[in-house]
Amino acid sequence: MDERLPATTREKVLAGRPLDKHEHVEWHKILNERGWYTGHWPKSVGGLGWSPMQRWIFENEIYYRGSPWLIPFGVTFAAPIIYTFGNDDQKARFLPAIKSGDAWWAQGYSETGAGSDLANVSTRGVRDGSDWIISGSKIWTTTAHWADMIFAIVRTRASDKPQAGLSFILIDMASPGVSVEPIVSIDGHHHLNQVFFDEVRVPDANLVGEEGKGWGYAKFLLEQERILAAEVGRCALDLDKVKALIAQPRGIRPPLGEQGIWSRRVAELEVRLTALESTALHMLSKEQSGEEIGVMASMLKLVGSELSQEIDAASLDAINDLGLSADHFGDSSAVSPWARPDRFRDGVIGQYLYGRAATIYGGSSEVQRNILSKTVLDR
Amino acid sequence: MSGLDESELRAFEESVSTFVTKGDAGKSSPREIWQSVADLGWSSLAISEASGGLESGTSAIAIVARNLGEALLETPFISTGVVASIVLDQAQGSVKDPEHIAALLEKVTTGDVVVGVAVEELFGDPAFVQLELGGSAEKPVLDGRSAFVIDAGIADHLLVPAKQADGTIAICLVSSDADGVTIDPASSSIDGRDVRAVTFEGCRDVRCLGAPCAAIENAGIALRLALSAEAIGIMAALNKMTGEYLKVRRQFGVPLARFQVLQHRLVDMALDEQQSIALVERACNVVDAGSDDAMRMVLISRSFTAKAVRRVAEDSVQLHGGVGMTDELAIGHYLKRALVIGAMLGGIDEDLRLLSEQPQRPWFGDTAPLERTLVQPNPATV
Numbered sequence: 001m002d003e004r005l006p007a008t009t010r011e012k013v014l015a016g017r018p019l020d021k022h023e024h025v026e027w028h029k030i031l032n033e034r035g036w037y038t039g040h041w042p043k044s045v046g047g048l049g050w051s052p053m054q055r056w057i058f059e060n061e062i063y064y065r066g067s068p069w070l071i072p073f074g075v076t077f078a079a080p081i082i083y084t085f086g087n088d089d090q091k092a093r094f095l096p097a098i099k100s101g102d103a104w105w106a107q108g109y110s111e112t113g114a115g116s117d118l119a120n121v122s123t124r125g126v127r128d129g130s131d132w133i134i135s136g137s138k139i140w141t142t143t144a145h146w147a148d149m150i151f152a153i154v155r156t157r158a159s160d161k162p163q164a165g166l167s168f169i170l171i172d173m174a175s176p177g178v179s180v181e182p183i184v185s186i187d188g189h190h191h192l193n194q195v196f197f198d199e200v201r202v203p204d205a206n207l208v209g210e211e212g213k214g215w216g217y218a219k220f221l222l223e224q225e226r227i228l229a230a231e232v233g234r235c236a237l238d239l240d241k242v243k244a245l246i247a248q249p250r251g252i253r254p255p256l257g258e259q260g261i262w263s264r265r266v267a268e269l270e271v272r273l274t275a276l277e278s279t280a281l282h283m284l285s286k287e288q289s290g291e292e293i294g295v296m297a298s299m300l301k302l303v304g305s306e307l308s309q310e311i312d313a314a315s316l317d318a319i320n321d322l323g324l325s326a327d328h329f330g331d332s333s334a335v336s337p338w339a340r341p342d343r344f345r346d347g348v349i350g351q352y353l354y355g356r357a358a359t360i361y362g363g364s365s366e367v368q369r370n371i372l373s374k375t376v377l378d379r
Numbered sequence: 380m381s382g383l384d385e386s387e388l389r390a391f392e393e394s395v396s397t398f399v400t401k402g403d404a405g406k407s408s409p410r411e412i413w414q415s416v417a418d419l420g421w422s423s424l425a426i427s428e429a430s431g432g433l434e435s436g437t438s439a440i441a442i443v444a445r446n447l448g449e450a451l452l453e454t455p456f457i458s459t460g461v462v463a464s465i466v467l468d469q470a471q472g473s474v475k476d477p478e479h480i481a482a483l484l485e486k487v488t489t490g491d492v493v494v495g496v497a498v499e500e501l502f503g504d505p506a507f508v509q510l511e512l513g514g515s516a517e518k519p520v521l522d523g524r525s526a527f528v529i530d531a532g533i534a535d536h537l538l539v540p541a542k543q544a545d546g547t548i549a550i551c552l553v554s555s556d557a558d559g560v561t562i563d564p565a566s567s568s569i570d571g572r573d574v575r576a577v578t579f580e581g582c583r584d585v586r587c588l589g590a591p592c593a594a595i596e597n598a599g600i601a602l603r604l605a606l607s608a609e610a611i612g613i614m615a616a617l618n619k620m621t622g623e624y625l626k627v628r629r630q631f632g633v634p635l636a637r638f639q640v641l642q643h644r645l646v647d648m649a650l651d652e653q654q655s656i657a658l659v660e661r662a663c664n665v666v667d668a669g670s671d672d673a674m675r676m677v678l679i680s681r682s683f684t685a686k687a688v689r690r691v692a693e694d695s696v697q698l699h700g701g702v703g704m705t706d707e708l709a710i711g712h713y714l715k716r717a718l719v720i721g722a723m724l725g726g727i728d729e730d731l732r733l734l735s736e737q738p739q740r741p742w743f744g745d746t747a748p749l750e751r752t753l754v755q756p757n758p759a760t761v
Binding site for chain 2 (some may be wrong): 110113115116117120139140183184185186188192253259261316317320321322323324325349353354356357359360361364365366369
């Protein structure tokens with residue numbers, strides 16, 4: 001990390017500013033020199049065969065040290081479904097470019113009518129000879145404007161049960177009929193998009209696994225990913241940022257950290273982050289010894305996303321002098337040697353604002369509690 | 380302040396609400412909206428009758444602020460219509476040329492003059508004052524940078540505090556186009572309000588209004604109440620939008636409003652709004668009655684409403700889901716305004732700190748029973 005993470009990239013990450021596509025790909029390729037970006041893939045498909053515990057250690061270490069977000073859409077979301085349920089032709093066609101970072105992927109799950117109720121997707125695939133004709137749209141597709149490929153769950157058959165009749169299809173973003181509309185979010189940036197499919201022709205060879213079984217594949221993936229959803233490493237870095245913010249003098253005023261209420265607030269966040277980390281480690285060791293961890297792992301996403309919002313809120317409250325305006329008395333360079341003082345404030349506010357999405361995406365907190373309530377009530 | 384009576388307030392409320400919702404205020408510039416406000420006579424709510432104003436009390440100020448907040452309108456109400464009006468009006472007694480200030484106040488009343496105000500330095504800790512007033516009493520010179528001047532970008536005059544050689548603070552009035560005044564080209568606020576940093580370099584066109592006094596305290600009270608009322612307007616708008624959204628947005632085959640967990644969330648949001656309304660109304664009454672309990676009630680109002688409006692805004696984003704995260708929807712803009720309301724004047728923590736320093740007061744009656752027993756010596760140790 002210290003030797004190879006480009007300084008400008010690290011500076012941007014620590015200041016909470018968004019990266020461009022080139023910076024993400026550059027970092028992907030650096031990590032790929034050691035096979036680390038795909039360390040959790042099985043050895044049979046070119047990975048290092050890391051256990052979930054090894055992957056947990058790797059991700060937390062690098063996020064804590066200022067790594068950019070490891071874009072999961074290709075490496076972590078599409079690839080496992082391709083190498084677990086796809087055929088040899090699909091593995092050969094898609095995995096090498098995912099591993100090398102030469103293909104950027106997007107995730108086509110949510111739709112305007114299918115948010116929390118994801119099974120309600122209405123994007124349709126109609127068979128036409130050896131092709132599928134795809135029509136409809138996907139929304140909240142992060143970085144779709146950079147994507148070469150998108151994986152989508154598409155309704156290929158009418159069914160009484162909404163979860164049945166969905167298929168997992170890989171679509172080339174360059175296909176005629178695909179268009180991307182940007183969505184500007186409340187932090188003023190463009191991460192999100194809506195992707196439209198207007199009678200897009202996709203070869204049957206791009207349908208992964210069995211037709212009509214797409215929901216099961218998507219669910220398999222979510223279960224694989226639950227433990228990592230806690231993002232303890234990123235939260236730890238953000239908590240250190242709060243500590244740095246409250247340690248610096250504000251103009252001629254003493255640091256906030258000297259007020260009991262602030263040291264207590266930070267200590268409480270540290271307690272809760274340690275509890276979350278312990279829970280994740282507990283589940284990882286259970287999993288490692290072959291025990292079934294069950295649906296309770298959903299609590300990691302629920303607790304982790306809510307805690308990360310509270311850490312972001314603490315940072316925000318720590319810079320609240322001058323009505324949060326961009327000009328300020330204090331020098332924020334002490335926060336981190338890489339942070340640009342004038343931008344750090346933007347980073348804190350932007351991160352707080354965009355961070356509001358953490359309890360909405362990937363199953364909102366309300367949905368997570370519904371899932372958990374079934375298990376808790378059955379105990 | 381004398382204040383309007385109940386029926387006058389009700390009529391006033393109706394006309395402000397009509398102005399904000401029926402007019403095309405949303406499409407106008409801050410200055411154009413302010414002109415319309417002045418044409419209706421509401422630019423002088425905080426100016427005394429003796430100076431030609433309406434002297435209508437904080438209840439009327441709160442009504443305007445709440446309606447502007449609900450419609451998310453940008454106009455120099457809190458800078459010019461609240462703070463500058465009160466400070467200039469009460470400064471007339473302490474300056475050499477009261478007729479100049481009187482003429483300025485008249486232009487405030489007609490909407491022809493907007494005054495940018497350095498609110499953070501004016502009402503915060505004097506230690507934060509960055510401007511220095513040098514030269515002589517006859518020929519003062521202003522230098523330094525003021526980081527948070529509300530409405531400076533559209534102002535004709537600026538109201539800023541400056542530190543003098545002896546360490547005391549002087550309130551200064553400066554023409555915004557005077558030599559040596561540089562106003563930052565862009566607003567530094569995240570919520571769309573016009574907030575500029577202003578740099579003064581050897582500026583000689585300075586009118587000194589004297590030291591901070593009761594006028595500043597009164598302006599600070601009215602400003603905190605205006606911010607609290609703005610927060611109520613924001614909560615009203617958000618609760619309405621969120622409630623309507625949950626009734627039309629369908630997932631799992633039913634409107635989201637059918638889910639009990641979301642119903643309870645909406646109830647909590649409504650409770651925040653209702654308690655804020657009650658608190659601010661009471662605080663305005665206490666202030667307008669001239670009670671010595673005014674500051675305490677004002678601090679309680681701002682700290683409660685600022686916290687409530689942030690909670691309501693965050694919940695509104697959550698309940699709107701993905702669309703709540705978009706710049707296109709107003710929800711996020713209300714959230715940003717809510718954040719700034721809570722961060723101004725040193726933030727909620729500063730309100731609570733000041734509150735803890737307020738004199739003890741019995742909840743009921745003239746004395747607190749517990750206090751009485753506590754001050755009695757313990758017979759065991761006598």
